[in-house]
Structures are given as structure tokens and as C-alpha cells.
Amino acid sequence: MTETRTILVADDDRAIRTVLTQALSRAGYAVRATSSAATLWRWVEEGLGDLVVTDVIMPDENGLDLVPRIRRVRPDLRVVVMSAQSTFVTAVKAAQRGAFEYLPKPFDLKELLAVVARALAAPAVIVQENAETDGEKLPLIGRSPAMQDIYRTVARLTTxxxxxxxxxxxxxxxxxxxxxxxxxxxxxxxxxxxxxxxxxxxxxxxxxxxxxxxxxxxxxxxxxxxxxxxxxxxxxxxxxxxxxxxxxxxxxxxxxxxxxxxxxxxxxxxxxxxxxxxxxxxxxxxxxxxxxxxxxxxxxxxxxxxxLPPLRERAEDISLLARHFLERAKASGLPGKQLDETAVDRLRQHSWPGNARELENLMRRLAALYPQEVIGADAVHAELMDAENQIDEGRSGPETLEQAVERHLSGFVAAQRDGLPVRDLYERVLAEVERPLLRLALAATRGNQIKAAAMLGLNRNTLRKKIRELDLPVVRGLP
Structure with missing residues (x-):
């Protein structure tokens, strides 16, 4: 009869401990769970457990600090590190201190179980501890799943x-x-x-x-x-x-x-x-x-x-990047600025052909040219339209809608060709076309939904439903 493997779980969040204990138990593992780094360390010293799954932030000690200590006393005991501080530096520290894997929260339980199975099956390899990293320096920014994958890959490659x-x-x-x-x-x-x-x-x-x-x-x-x-x-x-x-x-x-x-x-x-x-x-x-x-x-x-994914594939990182670029502009001597929610929404609707470099240039222009401390959607929209008009003037001929759509979709095609799964592309493309179309129609009719529905050839109730589904603000004037 095969011996049941024991997983040591450490997390200060009771709900997470409960969920992990249930999932691991259903998968056939024995589980010991604690909210204390001291208790986890005692279990390790007593020789208990076949694998450790620990959070970074705990009341009595940082989970990352435990990893090299565990590696010294029990080099064959794998450690999986979880963290809600899903930054590049966290991933690097986890890898350099000898963690088997780093999982940014929230994560899928199936992913956790797969990592646990790999860790228990992996051959014994002693990972040497490297020098400390600078916890304040963030060379890469983003919390999207795509960026988390890059963090983990780069972290592994640093060794x-x-x-x-x-x-x-x-x-x-x-x-x-x-x-x-x-x-x-x-x-x-x-x-x-x-x-x-x-x-x-x-x-x-x-x-x-x-x-x-x-x-x-x-x-x-x-x-x-x-x-x-x-x-x-x-x-x-x-x-x-x-x-x-x-x-x-x-x-x-x-x-x-x-x-x-x-x-x-x-x-x-x-x-x-x-x-x-x-x-x-x-x-x-x-x-x-x-x-x-x-x-x-x-x-x-x-x-x-x-x-590296284009910015349009990691829209959830745009607000974080924008704030970072505004801080960098301020550090270089430009006035300090902030973005309101309407400005962030407008940024997320842009296709970003120039990616993060284009976003940084936009933030510097906004910091330099606009007197208000809090930037709204109208300023963002004006700058984006001005930049697009300059690009259009430099083209040998006007770009058709079909060409624009094909250019926009080329990133998805490349991703699929490179073996990265692309899901729900049809619905995603429709949503991206539908949103600006409705916004422009509402702007052209100054928010009059009856006129906008007629302009679009839609029933008024259908238009109202679309506005609710897409969470579109009904704004008069600029879209």
C-alpha cells in the first residue's frame, strides 16, 4: 500500500487554509495547516511533511525567510511559495532562495494540485541560495496572468x-x-x-x-x-x-x-x-x-x-503602468499628476500599437501639458486622437477598417502560432468593436439614446441593454 504524502500548509488567512486543506485532502494527501511560521518551522525540524506550501506574509515571520532555512536542514523538502504580493521581485526572491515554485494569488486550485504533484515527483536537487535582491526595485510591472508567467520564467533563469x-x-x-x-x-x-x-x-x-x-x-x-x-x-x-x-x-x-x-x-x-x-x-x-x-x-x-505580450493583451496592467510612468515623470522634474477613473477607462479602450512605450510617452505629455492635477478622460482622449491623426497623416494612404482589424488581430494570431492558447476571440473582438461604436454614436447624438439607436439601426431597448452590459457612461460631447 502506497504511503500517504503529507503537505504542510502555512497561511494566516483561515479561509485559504480551509480551501487548501479540503482540496489537498480530496486529492489524497494528508494535510497539516497552521497560521504560524514558528509552528511550520517546528514541524520541519521534527521531520514532518513531504512538501511545504507557505504564504509569504505571516504574523510572526516572512515565509520567504523560511525557505533557505528549510533548504539547509532538509534539502530534499520542496517548498511552494504563495503570495498576494505578485511582483517580479517576489518571484525572484522565491526562486533564488530555493523555492520549488512561486504561485501568485489568486490561483486556480487545479494549478496548485499540478504544482504539488510535480514537486513531490521531482528528483532531489539542492538549489543554492543566491544573494539578496533589492526589494524596492521593480524592473517589471504588472499583475496580469501573462506578466506573472514572465516573472516566474525570468526568476528561474536568474540562476x-x-x-x-x-x-x-x-x-x-x-x-x-x-x-x-x-x-x-x-x-x-x-x-x-x-x-x-x-x-x-x-x-x-x-x-x-x-x-x-x-x-x-x-x-x-x-x-x-x-x-x-x-x-x-x-x-x-x-x-x-x-x-x-x-x-x-x-x-x-x-x-x-x-x-x-x-x-x-x-x-x-x-x-x-x-x-x-x-x-x-x-x-x-x-x-x-x-x-x-x-x-x-x-x-x-x-x-x-x-x-512579451502586447499591452492590449494585458489591459488590467494599464492603470498600474500609467501610475508608475506618472511617478517617473514627476521624478524627472515634471509636475505630479493623477488619473481619475474615466481617464483609466479611456486608456483601457485604446489598442496601444506602441505598447508600454506609447503609454509612457502619453503620461509624460499629460504631465507636461495639462495644468489640472487630476487628469480626466477628455484630456486622455484628446492626446490619443492627436497622436493617431499624426500617424494617419504620415501614411501613404488611409487605412481601411478591415486593415485596422487585421493589424489589431495579428498579435492574437502570433500568440496562437507560438503555442499560447487564445480563448473566446470572436466575443472579444466583437466587444472591442461594439464599445467604441456605441460610444461614438452616443457622443454624436449628445447622449440622446433614441437618436443613437436610430443612427445605429438598433431598437432603443436593445441599445439600453448594450449600454448596461458594456457599462458605458452616457456622456455628452466627447466619447
Whole structure:
């Protein structure tokens, strides 16, 4: 008969303890639950339990502080950390202190049970404790499920030197993620060197990357140190790797294969002591099919892929990001501003083609140009429309509605192609089209629902129902 495994649960919330105890018991585990870190520690010292599931915040001690102590006295005892403080730093601390997994609250019970099963089945590996992280520094911001997944992935990678490929649209924060991998990783004491392939003339890329010897080419009057040497002991960030010319791709592949390189015009090999993080907004698989990017180099770089979601896929993070950018604007000398709820609602309705970078630029404009301390929807709307008009004026021809919809949906298509499940897309698209359509109709008729219904070709009662379902404010004037 198989011995029942025992789970030690620690959480100061009685309701959570009850829910976890019931779920784990139904799954066939024995459970001991407590609200005290001291009691949990006593159980661990007594040799009880096969797995620990602990909250971070408890009355007598921080749960994260227990993890390394547990690892020292019982290195084979896995620890799963739960936290409502679902920030990047929390995820990094959990990973670096030796937690098996980090679960941001709220989480699905099925996810917890899956993590518990993996933890109990995992082979014994001693995770070494790393240095403390700065608890005040938040390089990545967001509480959406998509960002929580990125936090956990990056946290795990900080204890390795694996090559990482970051993909995502422009403005999604690819360099921020690469900096986080460096600043919280094993090579944090070394340099972080970034190079943008799209910003360097093709004929100079090899020299920029690998350096050159005196006389290697016209104008090479002295030896030049390349980025690989500059980044020795640290991290080399290859941004816009999809723009690397073929000849440089070949040399980079050789470096990744052999772990060494030669300067342009040089003969003596130099050991490549760097961690490589690459990034691109391009579809490299399409570039491979077109013969523009080497397939073997792609697989060398794509050891651990991280896809950054566009801002339109993480709308729940917009208010948090907006407040952060306003604080940053204030710290740089601009007037301090706040957003009211109507402004936040208007931000969530925007498609954000420029992603977080576009949002930050908008917050800086609002801080600089508007005298009121509390910014409302009218100011946000005016700035967004002005920016869109400037973009439209720069286009060679007007974009049709079909083109706009297709451009907007390209992110969902890419996500599905990359293996990330996309759900209820039909309803989501209809909701995104329906909301601005009704808002514009109500604005055009100054809130007159009878006229708006006639304009839309809807029954008045149907329009009222839609307004309630979409929680639309009936505003006169600006939509």
C-alpha cells in the first residue's frame, strides 16, 4: 500500500487554509495547516511533511525567510511559495532562495494540485541560495496572468546562464527583461552590454561585435575592442537580432558552437565569457522560410524563448503602468499628476500599437501639458486622437477598417502560432468593436439614446441593454 504524502500548509488567512486543506485532502494527501511560521518551522525540524506550501506574509515571520532555512536542514523538502504580493521581485526572491515554485494569488486550485504533484515527483536537487535582491526595485510591472508567467520564467533563469530569446512587438519591454535577467542573475557583477543590430551599418557589425586589429580594414588605425570582449563576465544583449546580416550570423553561430571568437583581421581565438540574450520584434520563423535568417542560429539562440505580450493583451496592467510612468515623470522634474477613473477607462479602450512605450510617452505629455492635477478622460482622449491623426497623416494612404482589424488581430494570431492558447476571440473582438461604436454614436447624438439607436439601426431597448452590459457612461460631447 502506497504511503500517504503529507503537505504542510502555512497561511494566516483561515479561509485559504480551509480551501487548501479540503482540496489537498480530496486529492489524497494528508494535510497539516497552521497560521504560524514558528509552528511550520517546528514541524520541519521534527521531520514532518513531504512538501511545504507557505504564504509569504505571516504574523510572526516572512515565509520567504523560511525557505533557505528549510533548504539547509532538509534539502530534499520542496517548498511552494504563495503570495498576494505578485511582483517580479517576489518571484525572484522565491526562486533564488530555493523555492520549488512561486504561485501568485489568486490561483486556480487545479494549478496548485499540478504544482504539488510535480514537486513531490521531482528528483532531489539542492538549489543554492543566491544573494539578496533589492526589494524596492521593480524592473517589471504588472499583475496580469501573462506578466506573472514572465516573472516566474525570468526568476528561474536568474540562476542559470542559458541563452534567452525575447520576442514581442516594439515597446513591450524587451530590454527591460534582458536587464532583469542580468541584474538579478549570477553575472550581475559583470557588465551589461547592449547592441542594436538595426542601428549599425551592415559592414561594421562584425567589427562592433568581435573587435578588429589595427590595419584590418581602411580606417582601422588601432585595435578596436568589440562588444563580446566588453561584456566579458557579464551579459551581451543582441537587440533586433533579426536584422543581423548573413555573414555576421555565420560568425555568431560559430561563437555559440565553439565558445570562442577571433577579431576581424585577428588570428588568436578569444574565449567568449558572456551570457547571450537576444531579442526581436520580427517573426524569425518567417525570416528562416524567406532565407533571411539561419535556422541553426535560431535554435542556438532560442534555448529559452520568452514572448512579451502586447499591452492590449494585458489591459488590467494599464492603470498600474500609467501610475508608475506618472511617478517617473514627476521624478524627472515634471509636475505630479493623477488619473481619475474615466481617464483609466479611456486608456483601457485604446489598442496601444506602441505598447508600454506609447503609454509612457502619453503620461509624460499629460504631465507636461495639462495644468489640472487630476487628469480626466477628455484630456486622455484628446492626446490619443492627436497622436493617431499624426500617424494617419504620415501614411501613404488611409487605412481601411478591415486593415485596422487585421493589424489589431495579428498579435492574437502570433500568440496562437507560438503555442499560447487564445480563448473566446470572436466575443472579444466583437466587444472591442461594439464599445467604441456605441460610444461614438452616443457622443454624436449628445447622449440622446433614441437618436443613437436610430443612427445605429438598433431598437432603443436593445441599445439600453448594450449600454448596461458594456457599462458605458452616457456622456455628452466627447466619447
Amino acid at each position: 542559470t546562464d542559458l541563452t534567452v530569446m525575447i520576442t514581442g512587438e516594439s515597446g513591450t519591454g524587451k530590454e527591460l527583461v534582458s536587464r532583469a535577467l542580468h541584474d538579478y542573475g549570477r553575472r550581475r557583477a559583470g557588465p551589461f552590454i547592449a547592441i542594436n543590430m538595426a542601428a549599425i551599418p551592415r559592414e561594421l557589425i562584425e567589427s562592433e561585435l568581435f573587435g578588429h586589429e589595427r590595419g584590418a580594414f581602411t580606417g582601422a588605425l588601432a585595435r578596436g575592442v568589440g562588444r563580446f570582449e566588453q561584456a566579458a563576465g557579464g551579459t551581451l544583449f543582441l537587440d533586433e537580432i533579426g536584422d543581423m546580416p548573413p555573414e555576421a550570423q555565420t560568425r555568431l553561430l560559430r561563437v555559440l558552437q565553439e565558445g570562442e571568437f577571433t577579431t576581424v583581421g585577428g588570428r588568436n581565438p578569444i574565449k567568449a565569457n558572456v551570457r547571450i540574450v537576444a531579442a526581436t520584434h520580427r517573426d524569425l520563423r518567417q525570416a528562416i522560410r524567406q532565407g533571411l535568417f539561419r535556422e541553426d542560429l535560431f535554435y542556438r539562440l532560442n534555448v529559452v524563448p520568452i514572448r
